[in-house]
Amino acid sequence: MAQQIIFYILAIVISVFSIMAVSSKRLIRSATYLLFVLLATAGLYILLGYYYLFAVQTAVYAGGIMILFIFAILLTQKPGDKIAPEPMRQRLLAIALSVIGLAFTAHIIMHNINRVYTLMDTQITTKHIGMTLMGTEKFQYLLPFELISVLLLACIVGGIMIARRR
Amino acid sequence: MFDVFSNFSSGIIPMEAYLLLSLVMFFAGIYGFISRKSLLMILISIELILNAADINFVVFNRYLYAGHMEGFFFALFTIAVSACETAVAIAIVINIYRNLHNVNVDSLHELHEPESEQ
Numbered sequence: 563m564a565q566q567i568i569f570y571i572l573a574i575v576i577s578v579f580s581i582m583a584v585s586s587k588r589l590i591r592s593a594t595y596l597l598f599v600l601l602a603t604a605g606l607y608i609l610l611g612y613y614y615l616f617a618v619q620t621a622v623y624a625g626g627i628m629i630l631f632i633f634a635i636l637l638t639q640k641p642g643d644k645i646a647p648e649p650m651r652q653r654l655l656a657i658a659l660s661v662i663g664l665a666f667t668a669h670i671i672m673h674n675i676n677r678v679y680t681l682m683d684t685q686i687t688t689k690h691i692g693m694t695l696m697g698t699e700k701f702q703y704l705l706p707f708e709l710i711s712v713l714l715l716a717c718i719v720g721g722i723m724i725a726r727r728r
Numbered sequence: 729m730f731d732v733f734s735n736f737s738s739g740i741i742p743m744e745a746y747l748l749l750s751l752v753m754f755f756a757g758i759y760g761f762i763s764r765k766s767l768l769m770i771l772i773s774i775e776l777i778l779n780a781a782d783i784n785f786v787v788f789n790r791y792l793y794a795g796h797m798e799g800f801f802f803a804l805f806t807i808a809v810s811a812c813e814t815a816v817a818i819a820i821v822i823n824i825y826r827n828l829h830n831v832n833v834d835s836l837h838e839l840h841e842p843e844s845e846q
Contacts, residue, residue, distance in 0.1 A: 573749050
């Protein structure tokens with residue numbers, strides 16, 4: 563029962579704050595709402611039993627990416643600035659499109675999952691994650707890991723190249 | 729169709745509940761992506777969309793293939809890729825701000841080279 567209550571709380575937090583994040587008038591506020599959404603997602607990962615993913619989500623998303631966002635907002639906006647409101651027609655179009663898409667996809671989900679899947683009791687230990695990440699055999703992930711490291715290097719070089727003053 | 733709500737009281741969280749939750753997050757992101765004009769708001773919407781996709785990968789992995797780890801690692805790598813994407817995008821946003829002094833999508837056509845200089 564405690565799981566359901568926690569899931570309800572996280573669901574309400576995610577739904578409310580993700581809608582507030584995209585409709586807020588001030589950028590810094592939407593960044594804060596986005597932070598709440600990301601932390602609640604980390605809570606969902608705990609609820610599913612993936613503790614390592616919780617740590618990664620908290621450190622990378624809620625830590626790193628949010629700092630980047632806040633820096634960018636403070637660099638490009640005066641504190642307290644409001645964004646000029648978008649035209650009503652564009653906003654109505656976007657609302658209609660999202661609501662239609664939401665209804666359509668929710669209908670598909672509700673009608674195509676007709677079995678009740680129960681949560682099997684498995685434990686993924688950090689040792690197992692490390693062995694899987696570093697192995698070269700089948701179902702092991704050394705190559706993507708190396709690719710990610712090259713991508714991060716390229717991203718550092720690209721970020722410096724783009725943002726430096728000429 | 730309303731199995732979701734009746735299963736809720738019987739002790740397990742059904743998979744559809746997670747999927748509907750990530751669906752709401754995804755379409756909030758779609759709404760922001762279409763309707764907002766500021767580049768940073770568009771980036772925030774993209775983060776919401778990526779996060780919803782991550783939740784889906786993890787939930788499918790946990791409920792359908794609990795012994796495997798494919799979805800888990802896909803979510804892990806997606807988080808790393810989205811960190812890269814955000815860093816480069818914010819570098820571009822700051823560069824645009826330096827040139828145009830605002831970050832609206834509408835003013836981006838001014839970034840073209842003037843025709844007369846060629």
